[in-house]
Amino acid sequence: MTQETDSKNLKQEIIEKYQEFLLLEGKSPASVYAFCKDLEISEAEFYQHFSDFDQIAAHFWLSILEATQERLQSSPEWESFSAREKLLSFYYGFFESLKGHRSYALLILKSVNMASPRGAEELKELKSGYKDMVKELVAEGQQNNEIASRSKLNDIYDDLFWMQFLFLLDYWRKDRSAGFERSDEAIEKSVNLSFDLIEKNALDSAFDFGKFMFQNR
Amino acid sequence: MKEQDKIYSSRAQRTGKFLKTGAKVGANYLKHYSKKLVTGESNDAELQEANANDVYDALSNLKGSALKVAQMLSMDQGLLPQAYTQKFAQAQYSAPPLSYPLVVKTFQQYFSKNPLEIFEDFSRQSVAAASIGQVHRAKKGDLDLAVKVQYPGVANSISSDLKMVRPVVGAMFNISQAEINHYLAEVEGRLMEETDYHLELERGLRICKECAHIEGLKFPQYYPEYSAERVLTMDWMSGLHLDKFLETNPDQETRNRIGQVIWDFYDYQIHHLKEVHADPHPGNFLFEADGSVGVIDFGCIKVLPPKFYERYFQIMRPAIEQDKEEFLSLLYDLEFLLKSDSQEEVEHFQAVYADVLGLLGRPFFEEEFDFADKSYFEEIYGLADVYQNDKMIRKAKAGRGPKDAIYLNRTYFGLYNMLHLLKAKIKTRSAVDQLFLA
Numbered sequence: 001m002t003q004e005t006d007s008k009n010l011k012q013e014i015i016e017k018y019q020e021f022l023l024l025e026g027k028s029p030a031s032v033y034a035f036c037k038d039l040e041i042s043e044a045e046f047y048q049h050f051s052d053f054d055q056i057a058a059h060f061w062l063s064i065l066e067a068t069q070e071r072l073q074s075s076p077e078w079e080s081f082s083a084r085e086k087l088l089s090f091y092y093g094f095f096e097s098l099k100g101h102r103s104y105a106l107l108i109l110k111s112v113n114m115a116s117p118r119g120a121e122e123l124k125e126l127k128s129g130y131k132d133m134v135k136e137l138v139a140e141g142q143q144n145n146e147i148a149s150r151s152k153l154n155d156i157y158d159d160l161f162w163m164q165f166l167f168l169l170d171y172w173r174k175d176r177s178a179g180f181e182r183s184d185e186a187i188e189k190s191v192n193l194s195f196d197l198i199e200k201n202a203l204d205s206a207f208d209f210g211k212f213m214f215q216n217r
Numbered sequence: 218m219k220e221q222d223k224i225y226s227s228r229a230q231r232t233g234k235f236l237k238t239g240a241k242v243g244a245n246y247l248k249h250y251s252k253k254l255v256t257g258e259s260n261d262a263e264l265q266e267a268n269a270n271d272v273y274d275a276l277s278n279l280k281g282s283a284l285k286v287a288q289m290l291s292m293d294q295g296l297l298p299q300a301y302t303q304k305f306a307q308a309q310y311s312a313p314p315l316s317y318p319l320v321v322k323t324f325q326q327y328f329s330k331n332p333l334e335i336f337e338d339f340s341r342q343s344v345a346a347a348s349i350g351q352v353h354r355a356k357k358g359d360l361d362l363a364v365k366v367q368y369p370g371v372a373n374s375i376s377s378d379l380k381m382v383r384p385v386v387g388a389m390f391n392i393s394q395a396e397i398n399h400y401l402a403e404v405e406g407r408l409m410e411e412t413d414y415h416l417e418l419e420r421g422l423r424i425c426k427e428c429a430h431i432e433g434l435k436f437p438q439y440y441p442e443y444s445a446e447r448v449l450t451m452d453w454m455s456g457l458h459l460d461k462f463l464e465t466n467p468d469q470e471t472r473n474r475i476g477q478v479i480w481d482f483y484d485y486q487i488h489h490l491k492e493v494h495a496d497p498h499p500g501n502f503l504f505e506a507d508g509s510v511g512v513i514d515f516g517c518i519k520v521l522p523p524k525f526y527e528r529y530f531q532i533m534r535p536a537i538e539q540d541k542e543e544f545l546s547l548l549y550d551l552e553f554l555l556k557s558d559s560q561e562e563v564e565h566f567q568a569v570y571a572d573v574l575g576l577l578g579r580p581f582f583e584e585e586f587d588f589a590d591k592s593y594f595e596e597i598y599g600l601a602d603v604y605q606n607d608k609m610i611r612k613a614k615a616g617r618g619p620k621d622a623i624y625l626n627r628t629y630f631g632l633y634n635m636l637h638l639l640k641a642k643i644k645t646r647s648a649v650d651q652l653f654l655a
Contacts, residue, residue: 076333085318088318089318089321177370177373179326181369182370182373184370185370188316191316
């Protein structure tokens with residue numbers, strides 16, 4: 001029991017120490033060795049929790065995602081929200097929490113190439129956590145007919161939303177408006193656009209009609 | 218209503234929408250002129266109707282300042298052909314709403330609480346649209362409340378929106394660039410004020426207090442504790458909007474009484490307070506069967522500078538044009554005439570303004586005025602044609618008339634228009650008489 005708490009405390013300590021180092025120095029420590037020496041722990045202890053510095057950054061994003069989800073789900077209104085409202089609430093909550101760690105987030109994002117973040121280790125955990133959430137939302141939306149089921153497209157909905165999330169992250173990174181109001185607008189508009197596109201609309205009827213004409217020539 | 222069907226997110230997209238409208242209007246003109254060539258006849262009303270439809274479709278997809286400009290233009294009945302104004306009048310009631318999560322976020326930002334933690338009941342959907350925000354209905358204890366929530370980023374987008382509106386509006390409405398600049402600078406100032414809910418709260422409280430003695434007027438109470446920069450909470454007002462109220466067929470006496478209340482309200486603001494609720498479009502009033510009128514939305518207040526006020530009402534005196542010297546000097550003072558004008562221009566504009574002023578001032582000249590009089594309004598609408606077809610006005614390089622007059626004219630146009638819809642007979646003798654006699 002005590003050992004577990006100790007280990008949890010150590011993990012927290014590593015995270016905080018690394019964050020502080022990055023914020024003050026503007027770059028990662030020279031090596032895990034140097035970092036551990038500073039912290040007066042053994043390298044083995046470090047590797048028990050993280051395999052690299054990237055992992056610490058990755059953990060930061062995931063923790064914000066999870067905290068946001070937890071907070072939203074505890075609200076009494078959450079269950080009655082549509083998929084669109086749930087995603088909007090998530091974005092607003094996520095970026096609100098991020099506000100408190102903006103400097104740190106910007107430093108991490110600095111090393112990420114937003115145009116092709118495919119290999120970004122730092123965002124990997126966030127990506128999988130986010131995608132799990134979106135998959136659930138899409139499934140839910142399809143069940144209550146909010147989102148159109150479009151055979152092949154279904155499989156890439158989560159990828160499309162991930163691109164949207166990256167776009168918003170990048171937008172927020174560059175946003176200089178007071179209170180980040182512009183980011184709020186970007187969230188509102190991009191989510192509405194995406195949901196307008198994936199809900200049942202004229203495209204589906206056009207496709208359906210085309211299929212009918214083709215089959216009954 | 219579906220929330221935010223289509224939003225044109227970036228400025229580029231919105232500009233694109235406008236340009237498309239410009240192109241469409243251009244196409245309408247093309248159709249019009251080719252028809253004229255082929256058949257040798259033209260139908261101006263048809264053309265304007267087609268233009269109005271396209272313009273409206275474009276504008277109704279925008280919001281914020283662009284919608285506001287549409288509203289403004291729709292109020293300036295004298296400036297616009299009737300076909301436009303009918304279309305624009307529709308824009309006054311609806312704009313696409315904000316999502317509920319964004320409303321929650323706004324509450325979190327200012328009160329660190331969700332709407333439902335502050336109020337016992339809060340409508341998730343907006344119940345009405347305001348030009349730069351939307352209204353939710355809430356309950357707390359015995360209080361029935363209206364909560365106005367402003368769109369984020371409105372203040373930032375105003376000047377860029379207006380810049381983008383400028384060239385296209387100019388082309389669409391056949392107004393010279395100089396005139397538009399003249400107009401938009403003043404509009405921008407008022408719009409910026411409208412985004413400040415603190416200011417609206419303060420002004421609402423003051424005007425309500427000052428005008429409390431006018432019988433038949435009702436004002437909402439404001440609640441500073443539930444208000445912030447982008448949230449404004451006030452009493453929910455009962456009553457019907459003008460169109461719905463007229464459907465109940467109120468009798469002539471009720472109509473006269475209601476019209477008189479509105480007239481007195483404006484008369485008192487203009488001549489005593491010297492600041493006026495400059496947004497008298499029907500959406501800002503609520504009517505009750507007992508003949509009382511509720512006034513909502515104090516976002517747009519025009520303060521009348523004393524010098525301007527005096528000259529403006531001096532020049533409205535009946536038969537002022539007969540006193541040639543004074544008329545001319547007032548025209549120069551008010552910038553209807555410019556020092557750079559040629560003799561020919563001076564004579565021409567003098568005649569035009571004598572007509573216009575005589576027409577607009579007519580309700581003041583008599584003891585009682587019947588706003589049901591259709592012919593009077595046709596004359597006013599006819600002004601648009603005078604302006605549009607007058608080569609000298611269209612060629613003029615500078616905008617004319619004091620910029621302070623834009624909102625006062627708009628107020629009177631709006632007021633006249635509402636009284637006309639009400640078909641009310643009004644005792645128009647007012648404080649302005651003393652000025653006339655002086």
